[in-house]
Amino acid sequence: MTWSITDKPDVFRSEAGAFLDARPDLHTMLLSGLDTIERLHSAGDTPPTVLGWWREPDEATTSAAFVWMPPHLLTASRLSPEAAADLAALLSAQPHPFTQLLADDASVRAFSSAWQTTTGFAPTSGPHLRLHRLRQLERPDVAPPGAPRAATDGDRALLHDWCTRFVAEAGSLGADLGAFIDERIARAGWRLWTVEGEPVAMAAMTAVVAGMARLTPVYTLPEHRGMGYGSAVTAAVSQAALDAGAEHVLLFTDLANPTSNSVYRRIGYHPVSDYRIVVTGAPE
Known part of the structure; x- marks a missing residue:
């Protein structure tokens, strides 16, 4: 099990697009972030971009993903404890300074614990948000x-x-x-x-x-x-x-x-x- 990363939105969409599209409500931030990146690339603008997808061992399908345009907020899908731990290790080694993550409560707890173990720094909790859908x-x-x-x-x-x-x-x-x-x-x-x-x-x-x-x-x-x-x-x-x-x-x-x-x-x-x-x- 491992994270794969790219700075190319077309590669990311081919690897993680079906996963994101399967739950557009839960993946709203990733989808809109990816759309912004694609529009910028189409206009000839290529801002710093890190796009990642996670697959379990021997699995051909993506089960987690993140979208990040440093220095802005990184948004992630639901993360297993293993995916959260590996994401903390990956981000701690990135050349781009990483400062903020948005994810569901359970994923944030798993990531925060892994980040402290990996870096020695305890993250602080920011705003607590609730996602709503129009019925x-x-x-x-x-x-x-x-x-x-x-x-x-x-x-x-x-x-x-x-x-x-x-x-x-x-x-x-x-x-x-x-x-x-x-x-x-x-x-x-x-x-x-x-x-x-x-x-x-x-x-x-x-x-x-x-x-x-x-x-x-x-x-x-x-x-x-x-x-x-x-x-x-x-x-x-x-x-x-x-x-x-x-x-x-x-x-x-x-x-x-x-x-x-x-x-x-x-x-x-x-x-x-x-x-x-x-x-x-x-x-x-």
């Missing part, structure tokens, strides 16, 4: 004033400002902010909720990959919170994802924020699995 979109019983619209190039400065505020509150979006915003504008992936022409909330979706789209980010200006705008813009971008062909519409919530968890449940989102971000110490 059936439910509109708010009482709609707030206003209406949604797709964001355009003219909204770029506003989106940059609001995304910067979102990152300050919730953490990194894991990508170059300008490219993140522009990619979503280009395919009408942003929705703004406006009241009398003034934007008060925003939400965006990833591209549809393997029948999956994920909502990120969702943000309401502080002075407009508690008025239903966040729910309304989330419902609007959820509908946009469905209209774009997504069979699995997903989003993550921070379990430390019970308000957002209850809001999303009311419009039809239900829990799938719990995840955690772990922050590592630098190896000796």
